[in-house]
Amino acid sequence: LKEWLRATSSSDVNRQNEELLSYSERLMRATLRELRDGTYQFTDYLDGDGGSANHIPIPVVITVQGDDVTVDFRLAPDSVPGPLNAVRAIAVSAVFYCFRCFAGDHIPANTGLMRPITILTRPGSIIDARPPAAVAAGNVETSQRIVDAIFGALAQAAPQRIPAASCGTMNNIL
Secondary structure, three states: OHHHHHHHHHHHHHHHHHHHHHHHHHHHHHOOOOOOOOOEEEEEEOOOOOOOOOEEEEEEEEEEEEEEEEEEOOOOEEEEOOOOOOOOHHHHHHHHHHHHHHHHOOOOOOHHOOEEEEEEEEOOEEOOOOOOOOOOOOOHHHHHHHHHHHHHHHHHHHOOOOOOOOOOOOOOOO
């Protein structure tokens, strides 16, 4: 390793990093071409935020065009008073997880696999909460509803490849 480090310039490392990212992107684009072009919608629900008995919708619209995908959460409702709001990073992580599951573990897990995927959120929503919205359970509860909403939409594009919904929680105790 020491010899390799001495013989390798930072430009070599940067080039190799870019090659790895591009490799992941090519593999993901090939996987996305297996999906049928179209727009796929699904809505999952949270039972409530602790202060209300109302179900809270977690809608997603996925648009597939060749080897590009848009995952749109802009129809999500405004943040709620209870601690079930999620920040945008949770939505991005859920998208990454779902598409990595769809593609398989042969694709290196890096940002390259996300290059063909555009994620749209609406600031101030339950999917892209802003201060002072309570977010303590957004990572454990809402993230799972986001995942199941994405899988619900993807199941319409590739029903033979998408698993059933999860149990709907991470089973955390606060």
